[in-house]
Amino acid sequence: xxxxxxxxxxxYDMQTSNTKLTSAxxxxxxxxxxxxRANGMRLVNLDNKTVIAYKRFPNTVxxxxxxxxxxxxxxxVKVGEYLALCRFxxxxxxxxxxxDFEAMMEYVFDVYLV
Numbered sequence: 001x002x003x004x005x006x007x008x009x010x011x012y013d014m015q016t017s018n019t020k021l022t023s024a025x026x027x028x029x030x031x032x033x034x035x036x037r038a039n040g041m042r043l044v045n046l047d048n049k050t051v052i053a054y055k056r057f058p059n060t061v062x063x064x065x066x067x068x069x070x071x072x073x074x075x076x077v078k079v080g081e082y083l084a085l086c087r088f089x090x091x092x093x094x095x096x097x098x099x100d101f102e103a104m105m106e107y108v109f110d111v112y113l114v
Contacts, residue, residue, distance in 0.1 A: 021078050029078060032085045041088070043081050046109040051080030053088045054101070061101035064088035 021029065036043065041055045054063035066083035068075045087093070096104070105111045 019079070020076060021082055025082060026078065029082045029085070032089070033081065036085060036088075043084065044111065045077055045080070046105075046111060048075045050109070051077065051084045053081070053084040055088075056098065056101075059098060060095050061098055062088075062093045062095045063101070064093045 033043065036053065039055070041053060044052050044054075046052055049068040051066045052063050053065075054061055064084050064087035066080040066087065068080070102113055105113055
């Protein structure tokens with residue numbers, strides 16, 4: 001659903017302004033979120049600066065992040081969700097063991113996963 005061109009365009013756009021998603025991107029996001037939930041993925045807003053999209057497997061977790069740029073005036077959750085899901089879909093992910101992932105979430109973001 002997300003092309004490299006979309007990510008590149010959004011990346012540049014996000015760095016220079018406080019851009020919102022377009023109507024088309026909002027529609028894509030709705031579908032992406034539904035697909036993500038159906039596939040066992042979760043989206044979490046961390047510290048109002050970071051959105052993480054992750055999927056847990058038996059021994060590992062795969063995740064993608066979207067972090068608010070320092071020059072952004074406002075944190076936009078939908079933009080973060082869109083970018084994190086696009087990155088996950090594009091394979092721009094990190095994989096780590098479940099215990100390490102849970103420790104990272106706890107110590108870095110103060111989030112306890114159930």
